[in-house]
Amino acid sequence: MRRAFAVIELSWAQVSARRLARHRLSAPASGAAPDAGRVADVVSAICGAHAQIASAAELSVGLRVPGATRALVRRALWTDRTLVKTRGPRGTVHLLAAADLPMWVGALSALPVPSSERSVAVLTPQQTEQVLAAIADAVAEADLTTAELTEEVVSRTGPWAGDLVMEAFQDKWPRWVAAMTAATRSGVICFGPNRGRVSTHTSPTRWLPDFVPMPGPAALAALVRGYLYAYGPATPAQFARWLAVAPGWATLLFDSLDLTEVTVGGTRAWVAADDTEFPDDRPSGLRLLPYFDAYAVGCHPRERLFPGAAADRALAGGQAGNYPVLLVDGVVAGVWHQRRSGRSIRVTVEPLGTLGAARQRALGEEVERVGEILEGRASLTIGAVSVGPHA
Structure with missing residues (x-):
């Protein structure tokens, strides 16, 4: 239950500074060589990295780990398997920490089923169970394309599945594809390495x-705690x-959870009850965040993160993420936008205001870091970005 103590009053600057630190954007993960x-x-701390665009996910993670490159992110995913590629929040493709997968599957399985899924009536409950069992059997020891998985599912269930x-x-x-969302949510399936340009499962x-999914109530509590750690205070x-x-x-x-109410600029929000410390430092630094x-x-709130002209220029119908920022x-x-040709990466940045000499130097360093992460040679142009939002 929420605790009824004196409400903590916070400034937006305090909230922003804490979020930057926890996202490793003001003080990236330090210590030994990246592994x-x-x-x-880092991926665990930010509750997953969106991975619909693989290069954006690699850059998003690499920016937060000094010395990391896209090769290290790929190694973590496909060789060391400390990351897993699957569908996470909002049903979108994410990189998640493999150690967190029992929590994610337990939480996602405990969510209310959207009405859009309930309306898909091409499978009966019994057929769905048959398909899920067939998928689990088919991918137990193999990486299969959708076409290969179709053959395997049909052979284990019947022609109706195809x-x-x-x-x-x-x-x-x-x-059978109508059961794919349930298969992902329940931890039956995840993504395997691409075979050329074709995805595998x-x-x-x-x-x-x-692997055993965490029980739903405990998983949901852990997910809320992780979310509030990275994005709190939140409503x-x-x-x-x-x-x-x-x-x-x-x-x-x-x-139902043990949360503490705070106010940010007079607006109510919540944090975990034992996580109420906030820095007094102001947010600082310059970063280039990918799609x-x-x-x-x-x-x-969006209006704090995208103030004034930023909302018009960097949001797409109120949706964040469609533009690199x-x-x-x-x-x-x-x-900003980057265009690659071989090892050459041309980065164009469109600031919404004037950048002083110190900011321009920081921007140059950030562009150089983008090139290092993506294993190329990056150059900077300051000017208008003509590319529209990503779908």
Whole structure:
């Protein structure tokens, strides 16, 4: 239950400074040489890295681990397996810390099923169970493309599973695909390494041999705690938006947990009851965040993170993440784009205001770091970005 003590009053500067530090954007992870374990620790701290665009995920993680490159992120994912690629918050593709997978699967399995999924009636409950069992058996020791997985599922269930009844843009998908979301949410399946440009699917037990989902209530409590660590203070409505669930359901969840109420500029929000320390330092630093970076997508309120002209220039219909952003002192201060040709990476940055000499030097250093992470040679142009938002 929420504790009824004197409400802590916080400034936006305090909140922003804490979030930057916890996202490793003001003080990136330090210590020994970067390795797959430290990469996973950072991904865990930010509750996952959006990975619909693989290069953006690699950059997002690399920016937070000094000395890291995209090769290290790939090694953590496919060789050391401290990361796993699967669907996380909002059903979008994420890199998650493999050690957190039992919590994620337990929490996602405990979420209310969206009405859009309930309306998909191409599979009966019994057929869904058959498909899930067939998927689990098929990927237990193999990385399979969707076409290969279709053959395996049909051979284990029957021709009905392969009927082309699912709408798929200008095509049709086989019936069994209606169970794919449930398979991912319940931990039956995750992504395997690409085969050329084609995605594969495999079993999470290949990352965690003793994988068992955490019980739902404990998993949801752990997920809220992780979210508030990275993005708090936050409201139930903000958590609901991040996870794509109903605000009323999120409010009931918050009410059931041990949280502390605070105010930020007079607005109520919550943090974990034992995590109420905030820095007195002001947010500082300059960073280039890629498409769908966790900080830009997960932090609220939007009007604080995208003040004034930033909302018009860097949001797409109110949606964050569709533009890579220039972050200055914890708020969005421009957009940017990178174009690669071989090892050459041309970075164009469009600031929304004038950058002084110190900021320009910091921007040059950040562009150089982008090149190092992406294993190329980056050059900087300050000017208009003509590329539109990513879908």
